[in-house]
Amino acid sequence: MRYLITLTRTAQPETPPPAELMSAIMRLGQEATEAGALVDQSGLRGLAAEVEVVGGKLTVSDGPFAEAKELISYAVYEVRDEAEAVEWANRFMKLHREMWPGWEGVSRVYPLMTF
């Protein structure tokens, strides 16, 4: 079964992301690849534009956006069940908690439709 796992930041500390967090994330990605589970991923280069419909009116805005809650990255996992997808998200978030004090965020696990 296929799952989309997103990462959204909700609170950003003053400190830059520690190098050890980056290498730990790389290691976890390698582990998930060697487990045959991680099948696609990408970081987002920020928000480029919003195209919105409100009250029958279409608005296009192209920023800059001062979003506190920012979508940072996504990953696609192919695993045997939901609990496994949640476990990978759990490991990913644990790294953030342990290695970047003050950082807050949420990982969301969405089952994807496949036909």
Next chain:
Amino acid sequence: MGSVDPIRTVEAVWRIESAKVIATVARMTGDLGLAEESAQDAFVLALESWPAEGVPANPGGWLTTTAKRKAIDQLRRQGVYEEKLRELALRPPPGPEPELLTLIFTACHPEVAVEGRLALTLRLLGGLTTAEIARAFLVPEPTVGQRVYRAKTALRKVPIELPPAEELPARLASVLEVIYLIFNEGYAATSGESWTRTDLCFEALRLARVLAALMPASSEAAGLQALLEIQSSRLAARVGPGGEPVLLADQDRSRWDRLLIRRGLEALARAESTGVLGPYGLQAAIAAVHARALTFADTDWARMADLYRLLAHVAPSPIVELNRAVAVGMAEGPEAGLAILDGLPLTGNPHLAAVRGDLLERAGRAEEARAAFREAAGLTRNAREKALYERRANPGSS
């Protein structure tokens, strides 16, 4: 909003980690059966303690340490621990290669009969139970139990290590074959009604991904991964609403899984960049020709015919020739395809008769075509195929 069931978390961790745990203990003790039992014991302990105490920071490490301790306890109880320690001291220390790879090569060892390799691989690497394997292969559970037992017995005299360089090509071929057979077992009979069959395809695809990630320099490991990614991309499209098979020419290509196709093409590019394509890489290249065509009519048949010629060279077989006849028939005309069929040692093969029927029909030899389809219908044991051939033997009568 509820919290996640802790038992399910333990099971998920177990499925992710079990093969590595078994692999590590097997390398430590040189005993596959003991390793599997000890890992099971560690899993049971985790089920008892994690829900109350929480999942440890490093769950895989916890399972491995616990399983090692269980294995040592067991050896002590049997009074063979000291002897085992001496024996281990004489052996060269484990190299830096990943334990998981060692386990894959051991489960697929040529000392074990092929059915045993399949069962052991699904059990040790896939974490499937004997009952699940039996359901997937449509055989009684005790049969699978026996296969696993015999496999483990045969492996007692085999050191648990990566094959030496001179044996690597042949040993890798066995690993690739096992994964491919698991996939085909699911693919061949997939009828949409049996979930375990699709699960087999998924498990084989997963194993191919694991192997390719652990052997990044192997062209054929990447080739097999590419082949299975692309084949899997069509799983949904090759079964109709009533469970009937849908041939490649008639599949709704919008239902092909684009993510798997992209991954397949990437893996194929890796296979091409790490060496000359072998049998699996070539089959992947052939599958990629279909994947790249937006419609059946867009298929690059000349390239397909070339690839089949290469495949017939590195892995000659009558079935490859049969497929080559189809490609050549499309690329150069039906008579050229028919010329390849002549003399193929496939008497009694329904697919040969059906391919001949198709080529004859396109050559305008309607009477001979109908006779060939009648022959195909009489030969096949698959009811749905039989219906398809009978329709083509009596065009216009449906």
